[in-house]
Amino acid sequence: MALGDPYGTLQDLKDRLSIVDTDDDAELTSALAAASRGVNRFCNRQFNKTTTATGRQFDATTATLLLVDDFHTTTDLVVDGTAYDSSVHVLEPLNGMVDGEPGWPYWRIRNAGGDYTTSATVTVTAQWGWAEVPASVTEAALITAMEITKLSDAPFGVQGNAEMGLIRIRENHRISSMLAPYRRRAVAVA
The missing domain is CATH 1.10.3230 (Hypothetical protein yqbg)
Known part of the structure; x- marks a missing residue:
């Protein structure tokens, strides 16, 4: 859908x-x-979900935390001009689980290798929504x-x-x- x-x-x-x-x-x-x-x-x-990645802009919550719309895959994920790298971007909820229930999308991105405050807004390109x-x-x-x-x-x-x-x-x-x-x-x- x-x-x-x-x-x-x-x-x-x-x-x-x-x-x-x-x-x-x-x-x-x-x-x-x-x-x-x-x-x-x-x-x-x-x-529902998209199957094509599109860019959206978000304000950083803190220097290392970005709250974004739900996205269901790391395929085509780009954060602030940088392709997704698990050593730099920590996606939450971890393992796509909330209260022991799998299948949740990601909606928080932690930046372990940088500082979101360098941008007025951060552009995230992703496939938005839930997988199911x-x-x-x-x-x-x-x-x-x-x-x-x-x-x-x-x-x-x-x-x-x-x-x-x-x-x-x-x-x-x-x-x-x-x-x-x-x-x-x-x-x-x-």
Whole structure:
């Protein structure tokens, strides 16, 4: 999947909603795209990938630390005009693992052999994104797309009447907990 693609397929969403015709394909495609962008905003990252390296500019966090967008491979990696060299650039998270889970992209570059302060900004050329979209991300996007689709049945957030009164739709905490490990927090620099 390329950067910007939805995290699930139209057919996956239709299967979950037991839809066999094509009458609602445009609405479902839109819901899936909106859900995927919502996942990106919640997590502050993009989970698909590019297969062609492109350059982006970043401000150095410290003299030896550069926080960058996620990238999934060292192929074609160039940092500040220098091809990736493992004796100079230490990529983190180490071994692509977070909390014992493999498959994470790199998003921190430590410069063991130089000083990032020599540049106003540092250009990094990489293949951006994740090698594979995590299953929890795909699941969260599909569940959210289902909820978006069903919102037309719940005007003003009211799903229906129950014996005890109106039933209101609330934020889905299950989705939040599924995505919490993938949430990238903003870094405050003093």
